[in-house]
Amino acid sequence: MSAADEPLHHPPAPRTAALTGAVLAGGQGRRMGGADKGLQPYRGQPLAFNALQRLQPQVDACLISANRHLPTYETFGVPVVQDSIAGFAGPLAGMLAAMERCTTPWLLTVPCDVPAFPPDLAARLLQAARSAGADIAIPTVRSGPGDDDARPQPVFCLVHTRLHASLCDWLARGERRVMGWARQQGAQLVPFDQPGDPAAFANINTLEALAALNDQR
Ligand SMILES: Nc1nc2c(ncn2[C@@H]2O[C@H](COP(=O)(O)OP(=O)(O)OP(=O)(O)O)[C@@H](O)[C@H]2O)c(=O)[nH]1
Ligand SMILES: [Mg+2]
Numbered sequence: 001m002s003a004a005d006e007p008l009h010h011p012p013a014p015r016t017a018a019l020t021g022a023v024l025a026g027g028q029g030r031r032m033g034g035a036d037k038g039l040q041p042y043r044g045q046p047l048a049f050n051a052l053q054r055l056q057p058q059v060d061a062c063l064i065s066a067n068r069h070l071p072t073y074e075t076f077g078v079p080v081v082q083d084s085i086a087g088f089a090g091p092l093a094g095m096l097a098a099m100e101r102c103t104t105p106w107l108l109t110v111p112c113d114v115p116a117f118p119p120d121l122a123a124r125l126l127q128a129a130r131s132a133g134a135d136i137a138i139p140t141v142r143s144g145p146g147d148d149d150a151r152p153q154p155v156f157c158l159v160h161t162r163l164h165a166s167l168c169d170w171l172a173r174g175e176r177r178v179m180g181w182a183r184q185q186g187a188q189l190v191p192f193d194q195p196g197d198p199a200a201f202a203n204i205n206t207l208e209a210l211a212a213l214n215d216q217r
């Protein structure tokens with residue numbers, strides 16, 4: 001083709017979807033007396049729906065991981081995935097089920113019970129993982145300025161889906177700990193201390209704590 005025949009405008013290349021976000025809401029809610037934590041009302045909306053709304057602008061596609069009340073979760077408008085291994089094996093079981101459903105190279109899990117997680121969580125974790133050449137990135141937070149101990153928040157976990165087989169092996173061995181697996185895979189820890197917002201990663205475990213938060217408005 002001669003230069004004269006070339007089209008003047010090339011259409012923009014379609015953006016490749018890189019990242020699926022999964023809200024983990026598949027726990028037993030034992031500290032809530034067995035209530036389905038993700039469906040408990042936070043400021044007028046189910047906790048898991050609040051998390052989904054915070055996650056959606058950060059990622060290319062979303063899923064919800066749930067094990068009970070699936071028709072209710074389905075009303076949130078994104079696919080709902082049930083754990084593929086039985087027995088409420090913990091957040092990694094939700095991650096595995098989400099990994100099996102998602103079609104992007106990266107997956108970010110978030111719990112349903114942290115109402116105010118950072119709006120730049122996905123972007124910063126993805127950037128950190130890519131620049132470190134790591135397949136996992138996990139945020140860390142300190143409890144205050146004097147605290148030297150940055151604690152990982154491993155239910156927030158950015159993971160590359162090429163770790164599927166490794167995750168299957170870990171769970172098949174009866175292992176359940178997110179950080180145990182993540183460290184073994186060379187996880188990149190990403191500091192997320194936000195001086196103006198120390199509660200960004202605060203989670204809710206009891207109905208009393210949720211009621212207190214709802215009363216604060
Ligand atoms: N898919 C899935 N998610 C889980 C499982 N266990 C916990 N989670 C999710 O992981 C996140 C952190 O778990 P927890 O805060 O311990 O919630 P929980 O397990 O429902 O509550 P407790 O029974 O009181 O520990 C929450 O968003 C849970 O919904 C599980 O077995 N499967
Ligand atoms: Mg639990």
